[in-house]
Amino acid sequence: MTPLEPDIKNDVDQVIETIVYLYTESRRLTKELARRASLTGPQLTVVKLLESIEDLSLSELSERIRAQNSTVTGIIDRMEREGLVVRERSKEDRRVVKIRLTDKGAELAREIPVEPMEVFRQALSSxxxxxxxxxxxxxxxxxxxxxxxxxxxxxxxxxxxxxxxxxxxxxxxxx
Amino acid sequence: MTPLEPDIKNDVDQVIETIVYLYTESRRLTKELARRASLTGPQLTVVKLLESIEDLSLSELSERIRAQNSTVTGIIDRMEREGLVVRERSKEDRRVVKIRLTDKGAELAREIPVEPMEVFRQALSSxxxxxxxxxxxxxxxxxxxxxxxxxxxxxxxxxxxxxxxxxxxxxxxxx
DNA sequence: GGCAAGTAGTTCGTACGCGAAATATTAGTC
DNA sequence: GACTAATATTTCGCGTACGAACTACTTGCC
Incomplete structure (x- = not known):
């Protein structure tokens, strides 16, 4: 392939820097907004996801938030401990665990207007x-x-x- | 000419999706490449940084890799345990800790040609x-x-x- | 000099985040 | 129907990642 020119190399680094900046700042802000509702970033993401979809299996959830099952198991553990979600085994396939918001979790979701990656959305609108x-x-x-x-x-x-x-x-x- | 179309929202989501994809996959690949040298992602980043700069304080290191001091303390702990870096108190300011590669660390750095975010660099060259x-x-x-x-x-x-x-x-x- | 305020780094507690192994259940094959 | 492979989730060990509290040292000010 064509090798990079020196000044292009500089632009490339700039692009990388920018994407990393946007991504990390977006995550940081999501985390900050979540904190105001006594949630963590990933927990906020899960709450808003379940608000719109309701009845997701753990694997489906993992795929949506781009994490491994073992990671999501822990997140759901803590959310269940806080009474935000419940686990329910599927009737059709007893291996599957369905995750649902509790009333408390649903109420919390309604109170939080943000979506994940909101910074991106707002910035892109410009x-x-x-x-x-x-x-x-x-x-x-x-x-x-x-x-x-x-x-x-x-x-x-x-x-x-x-x-x-x-x-x-x-x-x-x-x- | 049409001012607002429904598929703009779609494009925006697509952009976000893409940036997240690029970022997460890039990190994943960096981690994978690091693993072949028995390193973790952040450790690889630190090794390559110290190879080019040599003699960074812990705070300077934190700033470079966009992490908190407390996070970097742990990373350096483990790298020191593996004999890759050494801590040295600064003579001028005894609060400051300078981090340097050991011979083993320097040799390892030479053997690894990759830089963090390498996927971005290669992909951008297209x-x-x-x-x-x-x-x-x-x-x-x-x-x-x-x-x-x-x-x-x-x-x-x-x-x-x-x-x-x-x-x-x-x-x-x-x- | 002496002390208050600031700075550099560490420690602690908690929450991801991942891969490998274990467990439970279902599906496929004979 | 039993054996085997595949799938869904959990468990475990480790390494980030962060903020708050702490220690050690330096600076500013009198």
Whole structure:
């Protein structure tokens, strides 16, 4: 591929810096807003998700908030302890656990008007339609390339010498 | 020409989705690459930072990797335990702790060619120069707006006059 | 000099966040 | 119907990640 020019390298770093900034600040603000309702960031996300969808399995929840099942188990544990949600085993498939808001959790959800990544949404509203389109197009191209790189890189786990053999080397992307 | 269309909301969500995807996948891959050197993601970041700069105080390190001092203390603890870095009290200011790579740490750094956020860098190289410029310009505008929102929102936390009343329960600690 | 205020780093408690292993249940095969 | 593979969730160990409280040291001020 075409190697980067020095000044482009600089722009690239700037782009990375910006994306990291936007992402981390957005998370931080979500956390701050959550704190006012005595919640954590992830808990707020779960509460708002369950408010709109209601009756999600733990796996579905994990997928939505981009976390592993083992992580979500802990989050739900603490929310259950606080009386915000309840676990219910599914009748059709007894392996599945459905998560629902309690009355207390639903009331809390109503009181909090925010959505996760709200900063993004508000900030994006300051862009023109064309800018949003451009942004989306470029980011889409970026994502496509990134997916290729990720796939290649995961498969190239043991490329150098055949000395390594202890790694099963399976790809695990959940997207 | 049409001022507002329903699919703009869709584009906005798409942009958010994409940025989150890029960020989280990039972190995941960094972590994966670090694992091959028996490191964690943050540890890899620290090693590569110290390779290029050498002699950073803990606070400077915290700032660079966008984490709190208390977080970095733990990371350095574990790296010191592994013999990758050493702590050294500064002569000029005995409160300051300088972090340096050991020979083992320096050698490890040399063996690892990656930098954090490497996926971004590689993926961005697939864009044209103009696209990178556009992306940078739009993201800069986005950041500016986001900063305004964040500042406004933080100020709203401590209302100078008693204008807050829609918040029912006072938030306590424990979050 | 002496002391109050500030700064650098650590400690502590809590909550993610992940991967590997364990458990429980369902589906597929003969 | 029993055996096996697959799926959903939990458990466990470890490493971040943060804010509040604490210690050690420095600076500012008199």
């Amino acid at each position: 862009l023109t339609k064309d800018e949003v389109r451009d942004l989306l197009r470029i980011l889409a191209k970026l994502t496509k390339k990134a997916k290729t790189i990720i796939r290649r890189d995961i498969e190239a786990e043991r490329p150098r010498e055949a000395a390594a053999d202890e790694r099963p080397s399976r790809s695990r992307l959940q997207d | 864009l044209t120069k103009d696209e990178v410029r556009d992306l940078l310009r739009i993201l800069a505008k986005l950041t500016k707006k986001a900063k305004t929102i964040i500042r406004r929102d933080i100020e709203a936390e401590r209302p100078r006059e008693a204008a807050a009343d829609e918040r029912p329960s006072r938030s306590r600690l424990q979050d």
